[in-house]
Amino acid sequence: MSISKRVSLVSSSPTLKISAKAKQMKQKGIDVVSFGAGEPDFDTPAHIKESAKKALDEGFTKYTPASGIKELKEAICKKFREDNNLIFSPEEILVSCGAKHSIFNAIFALCDEGDEVVLPSPYWVSFPEMIKVAGGKPVILKTTQEDSFRIKPEQLQKAITPRTKLFILNSPCNPTGMVYTKDELQLLSNVLIASNVYCISDEIYEKIIYDGEEHVSIASLGERIKELTVVVNGVSKSYSMTGWRIGYAGGPEEIISAMSNLQSHSTSNPVSFAQTAALEALSGPQDQVMEMVDEFRRRRDYIIDRLNETPGISCLKPKGAFYAFANVSEILKKGALKDSVSLAEKLLAEANVAVVPGSAFGDDRYIRLSYATSLENIKEGMERIKGFIEKVL
Numbered sequence: 258m259s260i261s262k263r264v265s266l267v268s269s270s271p272t273l274k275i276s277a278k279a280k281q282m283k284q285k286g287i288d289v290v291s292f293g294a295g296e297p298d299f300d301t302p303a304h305i306k307e308s309a310k311k312a313l314d315e316g317f318t319k320y321t322p323a324s325g326i327k328e329l330k331e332a333i334c335k336k337f338r339e340d341n342n343l344i345f346s347p348e349e350i351l352v353s354c355g356a357k358h359s360i361f362n363a364i365f366a367l368c369d370e371g372d373e374v375v376l377p378s379p380y381w382v383s384f385p386e387m388i389k390v391a392g393g394k395p396v397i398l399k400t401t402q403e404d405s406f407r408i409k410p411e412q413l414q415k416a417i418t419p420r421t422k423l424f425i426l427n428s429p430c431n432p433t434g435m436v437y438t439k440d441e442l443q444l445l446s447n448v449l450i451a452s453n454v455y456c457i458s459d460e461i462y463e464k465i466i467y468d469g470e471e472h473v474s475i476a477s478l479g480e481r482i483k484e485l486t487v488v489v490n491g492v493s494k495s496y497s498m499t500g501w502r503i504g505y506a507g508g509p510e511e512i513i514s515a516m517s518n519l520q521s522h523s524t525s526n527p528v529s530f531a532q533t534a535a536l537e538a539l540s541g542p543q544d545q546v547m548e549m550v551d552e553f554r555r556r557r558d559y560i561i562d563r564l565n566e567t568p569g570i571s572c573l574k575p576k577g578a579f580y581a582f583a584n585v586s587e588i589l590k591k592g593a594l595k596d597s598v599s600l601a602e603k604l605l606a607e608a609n610v611a612v613v614p615g616s617a618f619g620d621d622r623y624i625r626l627s628y629a630t631s632l633e634n635i636k637e638g639m640e641r642i643k644g645f646i647e648k649v650l
């Protein structure tokens with residue numbers, strides 16, 4: 258067998274290995290508590306499902322324009338205007354098969370062989386792999402817990418070389434839950450503008466944000482940064498619609514049209530009636546989003562307290578998204594477990610708790626726990642983790 262060099266570069270993620278194992282155990286009837294989920298545990302709101310059913314019944318089952326239907330693009334423009342203070346025309350919008358697909362298209366539209374892409378770590382698992390498969394070179398900028406996992410403008414400045422094409426920003430961040438303030442974004446944007454570096458701003462967790470924290474889109478900070486930025490968002494996380502596969506991008510027309518062109522030769526349009534559902538999600542009632550965020554907040558408060566009470570673990574309080582990124586370096590230092598993968602494997606095998614090892618996100622001293630699961634599960638899972646840690650410490 259001879260797999261292309263390009264695709265051979267893509268690593269299969271350790272995330273998948275552990276979640277496959279957890280699934281196997283569940284199938285065997287073992288009661289596993291899973292903190293692995295990368296998606297909300299709520300059902301898609303009924304009015305959204307209804308709109309898709311109606312579209313199906315009305316025969317909206319054929320190809321649509323490859324870059325998405327006009328009505329949805331207009332609703333996205335309205336959303337950008339009202340929520341983010343960003344003015345886009347429909348020609349500056351692309352609807353894709355998930356935000357992931359928009360990001361993939363954007364990286365391919367911008368990266369040439371050997372181009373450097375600056376990526377802060379901890380990062381979302383797919384970023385480095387997408388950069389590599391596009392021929393780019395990920396330049397990882399490590400952030401620390403002391404800096405609340407946020408890069409400083411000087412750090413960004415230092416990482417930029419004549420080969421730097423692109424910077425990837427994800428606020429609120431998966432896995433750390435950290436959120437950049439407007440002032441911080443302004444400083445980062447100054448650095449990008451000065452060196453003419455493009456930016457992909459992944460804002461998928463925009464609405465899952467706590468404690469009065471404000472989400473600001475870097476593209477909204479001025480005309481020049483807007484010309485350099487592709488803003489990516491989608492309905493998966495805010496509306497509990499991960500399976501529907503609708504995401505979107507707003508950006509300069511030239512980049513968006515290159516992305517659309519690429520999309521038109523790969524997937525063509527996102528599913529017709531899922532686009533109708535996304536239109537309803539964006540333009541229908543928003544109260545269920547708030548309810549979901551309230552529930553996530555309750556769970557966050559609980560799990561963060563429990564984690565910080567557990568010997569050997571420390572965890573910052575996330576300001577957005579639905580993950581706790583817990584520092585387990587004290588436990589690893591004891592020597593019985595060599596890294597985050599062995600910790601996660603042992604935790605699964607001995608305590609029946611599934612977590613994602615931090616190495617998947619570029620920092621081996623951590624584990625990620627998703628609190629997109631019931632408070633009851635979180636309580637049970639934390640009891641088990643505590644018992645396990647007491648044994649290994």
Ligand SMILES: *Cc1c(COP(=O)(O)O)cnc(C)c1O
Nearest residue numbers: 355356357381431461491493504
């Ligand atoms: C879930 C997620 C996405 C992808 O969302 P889809 O719209 O379902 O493709 C993108 N970025 C981050 C950081 C995510 O966690």
